[in-house]
Amino acid sequence: MKTSKRLELAISKLYTAFHNNTLNPECCQQCAVGNILDNTDSWKHLSDAHGSLKLNYIGKVHQSLGRQFNGYSPLELLKIEHIFLTACGFQLPLHYNNSKPEHPTNKDVLFNGLSAVIAYLCELDGVENVMDYTKLFKGNTKKTIQALV
Template identity: 65%
Template sequence: MEVSKRFEQAINKLYNAFHNDTLHPECCKQCAVGNILDGKDSWKHLSDNHGATTLNYLGQVHQNLGRTFNGYSPIELLHIEATFLKGCGYIIPLHHKNKRPKHVTDKDVLFLGLTAVVSYLCELDKRHDVMDCTTLFNYCNVIKQVSLLS
């Protein structure tokens, strides 16, 4: 199956950010979307809160004009970031009173966030989830067999 340019670029940027320690969930330039957008933080003006999934007035204007940023619409960018933050263990939107991981740059925390983002990027491009290992382990058949034994 052919991979879209936006998908390939996003995955490469996130991979590099993870391995170069330039991924930080609380920094608009180094979060998932910040990395996808080449370290720019202008995307944060599309909503009123980091992690929000509702476009503000400016975000609505860009969305209605059909603008994309490295291939992603404003609403897609907000959902990518929300997916990343939730995957890392945050309660969104980000707020000092909301739950957050104890060590926000811990590789295990970041990996969970990235796993969620990659799955979501696959969903956006209507492709098989490359993070889904159920077919690799024939997981669905195991569940059917266990339920038959019960």
């Protein structure tokens, strides 16, 4: 499957962060977008609230100028973060009064967020979801199971 450079880099960074325990939905440098943007938090100035899909003035200027950050537009970055936080179980936008998962850095919680983000990144680039494992189980189930054993 042919993928874009931005998709390969983003997936690599997210995968590394997940396995190195440096993926944290509550930190702008270690969340999905923070990791895609090399652990910087400058992207948080594109919106007024963490998890919002609405660009602020700065975000609108960057968007209208066609600015991209590691290959992604400001709107795409906000959508990536929104998907990640929602899949992790956060009520958005992030606020201390809003509900959140009991253990936000639990591997199961993070995996849900990671899977949702990777599905969206693949959709953006028009490729099949690289994490879709259902094809492994299509067809002759007995042969598939025997091949795995």
